Amino acid sequence: xxxxxxxxxxxxxxxxxxxxxxxxxxxxxxxxxxxxxxxxxxxxxxxxxxxxxxxxxxxxxxxxxxxxxxxxxxxxxxxxxxxxxxxxxxxxxxxxxxxxxxxxxxxxxxxxxxxxxxxxxxxxxxxxxxxxxxxxxxxxxxxxxx
Numbered sequence: 338x339x340x341x342x343x344x345x346x347x348x349x350x351x352x353x354x355x356x357x358x359x360x361x362x363x364x365x366x367x368x369x370x371x372x373x374x375x376x377x378x379x380x381x382x383x384x385x386x387x388x389x390x391x392x393x394x395x396x397x398x399x400x401x402x403x404x405x406x407x408x409x410x411x412x413x414x415x416x417x418x419x420x421x422x423x424x425x426x427x428x429x430x431x432x433x434x435x436x437x438x439x440x441x442x443x444x445x446x447x448x449x450x451x452x453x454x455x456x457x458x459x460x461x462x463x464x465x466x467x468x469x470x471x472x473x474x475x476x477x478x479x480x481x482x483x
Contacts (some may be wrong), residue, residue: 407424419437449475
């Protein structure tokens with residue numbers, strides 16, 4: 338009975354190392370160091386289909402759609418499941434999108450500016466209006482690089 342349990346444990350360890358290797362191969366290395374309160378621009382690949390003409394099949398195409406907003410939350414660490422929540426005001430309406438950081442649909446992430454914040458999550462920006470919704474901008478000289 339003891340031999341069977343030891344074989345099962347060895348098999349579980351092998352499977353764990355295999356899944357870790359697969360996850361490591363999918364991680365992106367070109368990501369910049371983002372923080373909460375950064376103004377970022379994310380280019381996401383979106384499928385765009387050409388219209389069919391007289392019975393011809395549709396051709397699958399891709400276009401890149403930019404989305405610019407403030408990082409209000411980072412979740413799930415730095416692993417394969419890491420996500421960021423971006424909030425933008427589009428035509429007076431608040432829009433939030435959750436992006437998986439290591440997704441192949443993200444073409445590029447660019448950090449535009451940094452803001453001084455004192456919270457881990459900026460969910461209060463959902464209801465804040467006017468002066469309360471503003472964030473203090475940090476100059477490039479003051480940004481600490483690790």
